[in-house]
Amino acid sequence: MNRILTRASVFGCLLSISIAPVYAQENYKEISKEDITKVYRANGNFYAVPDYSVSFPPKKRPKNIIVMIGDGMGLAQVYAGMTANGGRLFLDNFKNVGFARTHSGDNYVTDSAAGGTALSTGVKTKNDVIGLDINYDTLQNVRELAQQRGKATGVLSTSAITHATPASFLAHRKSRSYYEDIALDITNSGVDVFIGGGYKHFTKRADDKDLTVDLKKKGYQVLRTIEEVAAVKDGKVAGLLAPEHTDRLEKRGNILPVATKTAIDILSKDKDGFFLMVEGSQIDWGGHQNNVPYIVEEMTDFDRAIGVALEFAAKNKETLIIVTADHETGGLAIANGNLKNGTVNGLFPTGGHTAIPVPVFSFGPGANRLTGFMENTDIANIVKEFLNRK
Numbered sequence: 001m002n003r004i005l006t007r008a009s010v011f012g013c014l015l016s017i018s019i020a021p022v023y024a025q026e027n028y029k030e031i032s033k034e035d036i037t038k039v040y041r042a043n044g045n046f047y048a049v050p051d052y053s054v055s056f057p058p059k060k061r062p063k064n065i066i067v068m069i070g071d072g073m074g075l076a077q078v079y080a081g082m083t084a085n086g087g088r089l090f091l092d093n094f095k096n097v098g099f100a101r102t103h104s105g106d107n108y109v110t111d112s113a114a115g116g117t118a119l120s121t122g123v124k125t126k127n128d129v130i131g132l133d134i135n136y137d138t139l140q141n142v143r144e145l146a147q148q149r150g151k152a153t154g155v156l157s158t159s160a161i162t163h164a165t166p167a168s169f170l171a172h173r174k175s176r177s178y179y180e181d182i183a184l185d186i187t188n189s190g191v192d193v194f195i196g197g198g199y200k201h202f203t204k205r206a207d208d209k210d211l212t213v214d215l216k217k218k219g220y221q222v223l224r225t226i227e228e229v230a231a232v233k234d235g236k237v238a239g240l241l242a243p244e245h246t247d248r249l250e251k252r253g254n255i256l257p258v259a260t261k262t263a264i265d266i267l268s269k270d271k272d273g274f275f276l277m278v279e280g281s282q283i284d285w286g287g288h289q290n291n292v293p294y295i296v297e298e299m300t301d302f303d304r305a306i307g308v309a310l311e312f313a314a315k316n317k318e319t320l321i322i323v324t325a326d327h328e329t330g331g332l333a334i335a336n337g338n339l340k341n342g343t344v345n346g347l348f349p350t351g352g353h354t355a356i357p358v359p360v361f362s363f364g365p366g367a368n369r370l371t372g373f374m375e376n377t378d379i380a381n382i383v384k385e386f387l388n389r390k
């Protein structure tokens with residue numbers, strides 16, 4: 001009897017380990033072994049962070065909403081970035097702070113599909129699912145609601161635009177791995193500006209369609225380089241800057257801050273206001289790889305994109321910025337550091353996602369609604385409330 005039980009329990013645990021799907025587009029999940037990945041050294045090279053102390057009438061409703069998602073960004077990832085920049089980030093300017101619980105509809109530990117869907121629709125669904133509820137019924141997301149309200153909309157990412165988080169604001173599919181179907185949804189979504197990677201999911205397809213032809217017919221400027229993105233001043237934009245994911249910061253350059261500026265410049269021309277989602281995707285990949293320098297590079301790049309949004313919002317005064325995450329990755333513990341020279345030592349208990357609640361930083365009219373402990377779904381429901389209010 002015992003022998004049968006033990007064999008059964010061994011088989012059981014083997015089965016559970018092998019359930020977590022690893023898709024072709026996700027080969028960034030290998031833990032790196034070298035020690036150099038546990039320490040980041042800024043050698044005192046810090047970027048300046050101005051003060052944006054602006055106050056907003058408590059009852060004022062935002063006309064524009066910018067949701068910025070650091071994929072895998074827990075509080076430790078934020079503070080690793082802050083230490084690496086000598087103790088200050090643009091996030092310092094966000095005085096409204098809360099924490100969001102991230103468990104999904106079927107898992108204590110969420111993936112980016114369920115996490116993204118919770119932040120975009122206000123409903124908890126199963127891991128792996130994009131924009132559908134646990135019964136696979138379609139859920140309207142806040143970008144679609146904003147569009148319905150006559151606002152301009154945009155989605156930006158440093159991963160493929162077909163990847164889980166950006167797809168949660170553009171598509172409705174049973175699995176995050178249906179990249180070509182997600183590309184089709186994006187082409188038919190009506191979004192005004194989208195920028196990321198994923199060109200091959202629009203052009204090298206099983207159905208032999210070239211969706212960039214459809215995009216051009218719909219009036220999109222199909223752009224392939226960040227220089228083109230930086231130069232465009234108005235109109236519909238389909239920025240496909242890499243066949244799949246964009247490269248690490250060193251090779252891709254400051255795509256995210258530049259794309260954020262272009263998107264805000266274009267979308268803010270809409271008299272009814274706009275909704276924009278900006279994702280710093282690769283913080284998560286640094287966590288999966290247990291790689292502190294990767295995390296810090298991505299966290300500070302994301303922070304600079306936050307700086308671009310803040311520069312606009314502080315002047316515009318009708319814009320709510322919400323900065324949060326879909327989950328934390330790696331269980332990063334900051335074991336040591338030095339604020340003077342920007343050194344960070346990190347340790348990791350896992351190469352996977354964790355269940356710790358994630359920070360929520362808000363700036364602008366309505367920011368005072370996003371404090372304390374909340375569910376990730378509350379963030380989307382508060383955004384819906386602002387979009388529905390006359």
Ligand SMILES: [Zn+2]
Pocket residue numbers: 072112284285288329353
């Ligand atoms: Zn992840």
